[in-house]
Amino acid sequence: MIGALICQIVLSIALATIFLFRPSLTSRTGWKIVAFIGLCVLPALCLIGGMNLHVQRSETTRFCTSCHVMVPYGRSLDIDDAAHLPAQHFQNHRVPADKACYSCHADYGIYGPLNDKMRGLTRLYLQYVSTAPDPAAIRIPGGFKNAQCLHCHQGARSFEENPIHTAMMDSLKSEQVSCLGSGCHDAAHDIANLSHQKFWNPGK
C-alpha cells in the first residue's frame, strides 16, 4: 500500500514540476485538465492516502513502543508470567500482536480516535518540549475503564459463565468495581519490577 501511495506522490510531483516551469501550458484545454488532475485531484488523494496510512501506522505496537517512555511498557509484554495480564493477552494473541497497545487502550467511543490522537500529541509535547514523564509515573487519566475489557469480553462464553464475573456483572458494567484494581487482575505493566522478571523468548 505504501508503494502505491509513493508512486502516486511521485506522479503528482512530476506533474506539479511541469506546471512550476511551464505554467503557460494551461492555456490549452488538454493541459487544463492535466493541471486539474495534477494540482488538485492527485494531491488531494495523496493527502487522504497519507493520513489513512499514518493513522493505521499509529495503531501499531511498533509505533507505540518507538517512543522512549513506552519502551518498558513494550518490554512488559514479554514477561513470562501467566498472571501478568497484558503479557498474556499479547503472547496468546488474545489481542492482535501488531496492535496490542491500541486494542486495550483505544477509546471505543464516537470521538475515541480523536481523543486518542490528542492524548498522543500531548505526550509528544511533554517528551520534546516540556519535561518527559518518568515511565513508571505514567497513569491513564481517569484510570483504566472496564469498558475497554468488556468491549471484547462481554458476551464471550468463558467470561459470562465464570461465576465470579456473573456475581459482579452489574458492578463491572457500571465501573463500580475495576477489573484491574480489585485484586482479580491487578498485574498489569509492572514496569517498576521489570528487572526482576523472567521474559518469554519466542525464538527459544
Place this chain on the structure above:
Amino acid sequence: MKAPKINSLRLLQISSGTLILGLILEVVTLLWFHPLSFVLFAFVAAALIGLGILIYLAALALVAAPPDRQS
C-alpha cells in the same frame, strides 16, 4: 489606488511549488517510522498540500472571474 494585479500563471507556479514541497515532505514522513513523523505529516506536509490546492483553486477562480470593465 489600484490593487496590484495578481497573475494567474504566477499563482499556478506558487501552487506547484507548495505542492511539491508538501508532497516531498509526505514521502519523508512515510519512510520515517517515528512518532514525530505523524506530527510532521499532520501539521506541515498536510498544511502545505492543502495550501497548494487552495492556491490552485484561487488561480482557477481568477481566470474564471469576469474581466474588469475599467481596464
